[in-house]
Amino acid sequence: MNHCLVNVTLALGLFVAAATVSAQDTAAQWANKQQAALATINDAALADLLKQGAPALDALLAEVKTGYASDPVAITRIAALTQYVMRPAGASSRAAYAGALLAAAQRANDADVICFFLDQLRWCGTPQQAAAIRAFEKSDKPGVATLAAMTVQAVTDVRTSKVAPVEPTRHVTLNAELATLPVSARTPHLLQAFDDPDLSYAGVAMARARTTGGAAETRLWTGKLATATDPVRKVMLLDMLGDRGDKNACAAIAPFLGDADDTVVFAARQALIRLDPAAFAAQLPALLKTLPPNRLALIRDGARQLKTVQIKDAVVRSYDTFNDTGKKVALELIKERRITEAAHLGLSALDSQDENAAIAGFRLLREIAGSDMADTLVAKTLASRGRVTPEAQSALAAAARRDTTGAYTAALVKALANAPDAQKTIALESAARIGGTELLKAVEASLTAPQPDVATAAVRALAAWPDAAALPSLLRVAAKDPDARRQTLAVRGVAKLFNTCQVDKKALLPTWRTLRADMKNATNQATIDDLFKEEVNVALGKPVKTDVPTEGNNLPAHLVDGTLEKAWHGARTPAQALIDLGTTETLSAMHITFYHADGRTYTFKLELSTDGKTWKEVAGNLNDAKPATAEGLRLSFAPTPARHARLTVIKNSANPAVHVQELKLFSSTTP
Structure with missing residues (x-):
């Protein structure tokens, strides 16, 4: 062609x-x-x-x-x-x-x-x-x-x-010639074909060489590898030798792990691993001694293909002889395989002047540090700087959470009491990552530290606490701390914990009511008051009357039954539903869920009344109707007293009927 x-x-x-x-x-x-x-x-x-x-x-x-x-x-x-x-x-x-x-x-x-x-x-x-x-x-x-x-x-x-008859190609001719020869006579022809300037012709030789002959032929091919200078032909030979399955080739392949060409190194790596993973493991100590940074991933990814015992034997004993790049690889491998016997290597890396090496050490200890390292790891964390500090704190928190002896908590409590002021900020931040009663007491004690920076760091630590146990202390700071900045930080911390933790508002409310009287900042007071508000669906189970016929068994009572499994279906629009709340309630929000499977929109309004005669419109979407969703629609409005509520559904974009799954009307209590 x-x-x-x-x-x-x-x-x-x-x-x-x-x-x-x-x-x-x-x-x-x-x-x-x-x-x-x-x-x-x-x-x-x-x-x-x-x-x-x-x-x-x-x-x-x-x-x-x-x-x-x-x-x-x-x-x-x-x-x-x-x-x-x-x-x-x-x-x-x-x-x-x-x-x-x-x-x-x-x-x-x-x-x-x-x-x-x-x-x-x-x-x-x-x-x-x-x-x-x-x-x-x-x-x-x-x-x-x-x-x-x-x-x-x-x-x-x-x-x-x-079409003229197709002339056989050189490649076809070579295959035909080889097929006529006994296996023992093929390798000389293959060696000669491999030297051909045409790489595709040499490739035919490699395909045959993969399965031709035994140990003697392997020696011939490793000899050819030793004299090869072209990176492409080196790769071809390495791939072929790796596929032959003869471990005798390992010694000849190993030197090419140091070749100047990355592609050759990759081919040598894979050939060794295919033939004998232990042979590649045996080369790791020498490779990691002088490993250039640009080959970190190349050697690390090869080592990841080894068994854990092979990695341990290769890198733990020789670790001190590795250069910085080699140590990074070793620490990554130890961390990934959780080789606890190598924890001392992580500790030694913490003193490195290379930030990346120190980070690798902390990441290793995050996975394998034991309780016997508590004092050392706390001290190293407090002494850390820059990019290393977050990694150190993460390692300390992970080790503390694993520890069942309390050693890490005790070491950090001691540091909070005795460490230099310059290190206490890191100690307080670290305590917030761990949590617990003993550390909470130690952080609370730091709130009264004479150094303003330490006291402020203590507030920040409480604001970042992993559970709601810090809330009483934060409320006290918000109400009584003489520093306005710390008050504001405490209020933000209270809001954060309310949003991220399970908070027993009922149990905490007496504490807030006592402290609230001392609050001088009205804005902060209102912010915390809002957090303690409790919303109640006062429409739940109340009587409902409608002014349109009902479709099937989709009764008006389903409008306020507290579930989405049943719904009120009115036969036409506009349609009204009247809810008698029984007593006058102060309402401030509503939540309505319509049928929503096909992107339809419903236009509605909500009106409230104290006597059932004079009505005030408080919510609706007359000017901004959007497709109904499974989440429903919540609308807030100014607190309004009402005994009666009237929902008017004006239009359904899909058909003339009304389909409301649930309506909730909320009143709220404040401290």
Whole structure:
């Protein structure tokens, strides 16, 4: 096949591949995602499509677009049709389908689209179409004329008489020659073929060499590897030796782990691991002694393929001989495999002047530090600086949470009492990551520290506490601390804990009521008051009357039954529902949930009254109706006294009826 034909074939292949598989997916991934659509491409569906005639076929063929914009499923369906009409079951529709393809090619303007249709005609076109297809041979569009000539040959079935006999390639000849030789005589020919300037010819030799001969042949190939200078040929030899399965090659492969070319190093790594993982493990200590930073991932990822015992033997004993990059790799591996015997290595890394090495040490200790390291880890954490500090605090907190002896808590309590003031901020932050009664007492004691920075850090620690136990102390700071800044920090901390923790408001409320009288800042007081508010759905279970007929068993009482499983369905809009609350309540919010499966909108308003005669509109969406959702809609309004509530549903965008799953009306209590 000449270069022009090769280009046409490649163009068509790329057209279909790009139309079928996205840049993010392989063909298998795409097919898996499109299982449902592809399942519809079967003989019955194809036969039905052909029965629908020209309109259906034209619509399908119109899905073929230039620039990889085609519908991948449509392309697959067209390819299936082309095969189907060539089988007995679809043969009767072949002429009609081929005619549709030819018409589509004649309508098309883009070269890749025309070529796609001509390529289909190569398989299912008829001799009667030859003249029309031959017209494309005059096209100046890229690849069209060449493919048209090929298609004419195909549909007239005269290719055999026009195409010259195919001469065997060198590659075919080599394979044929090797097949005639006894196995013992093949390797000299393979060695000679490997030296050929044509890499593809050398590749034939490598494919054969993978399974030819035994230990003697391995020695010949390792000798060839030792003298190779071209990185590509080194990689070919390494891949082949790795596939031979002869461990005797390991010694010859190992030196290439230090090759100047990363691709060669990768090939050597994988060859060793395939042949004998222990052989690669044996090389790790030497590699990590002088490991350049740019090869960190290359060697680390190879080591990750080893067993834990192999990693431990390779890196723990020799750790002190590694350079900084090597130590980073070792610490990562130890952390990932949780090799507790190597915890002392993590401690030694904490003193490194290299921030990244120190961080790696703390990350290791986060996973494996024991209670015997509590004092040391606390001291190292307090002495940390910059980017290292958060990693140190994370390691300390993780070790403390694992510790069942209380050693870490005791060490940190001691540090909070005795550490230099400059280190107490880190100690307080660390305590907040751990929590617990003893540490909470120690942090509370720091609230009265004479150093303002320490006292402020204590407030921040309480605000970051992992549970609600810090709330009483934060409330005291918010109400009584002489420093306005610390008061504000405490209020923010109270709000944060209310939002992130389970808070027993009822139990905490007496404390707040006592402290509230000392609060001087009205804004802060109001903020905390709002947190203690308790909302009650006062409409729950109350009597409901409506002014429209009910649909089925969807009764008005379901409007306020407290669940979404039942609903009130009114037969028409507008519709009103009147709720008698029984007593006068001060309402400040509502929550309504409509039927929401199809994106419909409901327009409504809520009115309140104390006597059932004079009404005040307090909420609604008359000017801003949006599609109903499963979450429903909450609307707040100014506190309003009411005994009666009236919900008016004015319009349903989908049909004339009303479908409300639940209405809640909230009153709130304040401290």
